[in-house]
Amino acid sequence: MGKPTDLVQGTLDILVLKTVALRPMHGWGIAQRIRQISNDVLQVNQGALYPALHRLEQQGWIRATWGESENNRRAKYYSLTRAGVRYLEQQQEQWARLSGAIDLVLNAT
């Protein structure tokens, strides 16, 4: 397996939303989780992660609460709002359409 690659432009939001949809998570956890689930292929640029989280929070897709981390530190946990759930569904559909279309083009013979 090669070096972890940077994310495709514009996919960070949907990855973050999907990750916090599973359970509330802090920024660090989100980055780790995305890397683990993608078998170390997807590497979240940490400089971009926090602005994205704050933007999603301001847009009302996720909400933040403070809680204790696994090693008993105070950490900011993000979870999906109800509006965020619907938004994620929309974005997932859109992504499925887009990636399906790209597959079609690439596999054309």
Next chain:
Amino acid sequence: MRWLHKLSLKLRTLFHHQQAEQDLQDEIEFHLQSQTEEFLAQGMSPEEARYAALRSLGGRTRLEEQCRETRGVGFIEHFLQDLHFGFRMLRRNPGFALIAVLCLTLGIGANAAVFSWIEGLLLRPFPAVEHQDRLVVVVGTNHATRDKGASGSGYTDVSWPDLRDYQGNTTFFDSFIADKIMGTTLSIGDKAERMAGSIVSSNYFEALGVHPMLGRGFEPAEDVGRNAHPVTVISYWVWKERFHGDPAVIGKTQVLNGGVPDEFQGGDRV
């Protein structure tokens, strides 16, 4: 409810600014510590690990600024900061502040005065009149003094028969009114007072489109002929100041010019 959520976040940024800042610092610090621990586990020295963690964020200050920008109230925050800064500077230079305030006071005051003067004289000289742009003054000319310069006053009043002729024979104007400014003595109780007033034709208020607040204006044919009788309309100021705003003044008889009883017919706010 999404807008409510968004609004509460913006309000929090504005009114709990310190808390929002502290949260941001704590969040990034938590990330840095977690990252540092990971690097330590990979065998780096503590300083190295911390430094590498910082580097992985790509510049902490820039990151914080990017996070702040997402709050979308930057312009309000900056405005408040400017305001604070302005106040601090004014307090530091009280002399300058005083002169600045004085200049503004004088400037605004002078402008307001000039504007109200211009408005009163040029823009809206008769605020209560309906069509003041169509108002013209007709004066008579005096042949004897006409060419004798300004001091000679070539103008004279229009006579009553002339006015009747204008009224009867001119179609160019909607109506003609007569207005002779003069003084009178208003007696209330045992007090008599000199007042400015006008003797006017009965169509005066109708032609100007001015309606008295209380009572009525003049009826047609109240000025000449068999039904003529003295009717007075007082200004709003006189009604308030001399009659204490009493609505019962309508229809009372009022003494003007010492002793000749005039029927008193109403109030008007001109």
